[in-house]
Amino acid sequence: MPNVQEKQLRWYNIALMSFITVWGFGNVVNNYANQGLVVVFSWVFIFALYFIPYALIVGQLGSTFKEGKGGVSTWIKHTMGPGLAYLAAWTYWVVHIPYLAQKPQAILIALGWALKGDGSLIKEYTVVALQGLTLALFVFFMWVASRA
Known part of the structure; x- marks a missing residue:
């Protein structure tokens, strides 16, 4: 059999x-668009x-608890107990509510940049119309997610 090398991830693949x-x-x-070169220090x-x-x-905990299927909750359950694991899962869920709620608006902003070349598309709509579009987009993605 020919000399077969195992495929390996290089450090720069893992870093990226x-x-x-x-x-x-x-x-x-x-951040660069909002703050300019000053943001380099914060980076x-x-x-x-x-x-x-x-x-x-994350690398250490992921390699230590390879058999765990709950990610952060599994790690905390095994290291600090089930009470804190529940709290971690709950806070993770709560944090994602505003994160997911702002995604449709980010999509509309990106769509405006793609169609008009600037961020003025969402400024053309009233607040109520923009909220309606955002809600419709959110419900659409919820529907798609429920089908997958």
């Missing part, structure tokens, strides 16, 4: 996957104090 998962390019673009600060420790902690 971690960056996209934890931080994402959207945060880079949005370095956040990278050192949040991103690197978070990636190392």
Whole structure:
């Protein structure tokens, strides 16, 4: 049999996957657009104090509890008990309510940039119409998610 090499992830593949998962390019673009070059200091600060420790902690816990199917809840259940695991799962769920609620608006903003080349599309609608569009988009995605 010919010499077969195992496929391996290189450090830069893992670093990019971690960056996209934890931080994402959207945060880079949005923060740069809002704050300009001043944001570079906060990126370095956040990278050192949040991103690197978070990636190392998740990597360690993920490799320690390979059999767990609940992610953060499983890790906390095995390390700190079921009460804190429930609290972690609950807070994770609560945090996602506003996160998911703002996604349709972000889609409308991106659609405006794609169609008009600027962010003025949503400014053309009244607040009630924009809320209605956002709600309709949210309900549509909920319907799609319920079918999958």
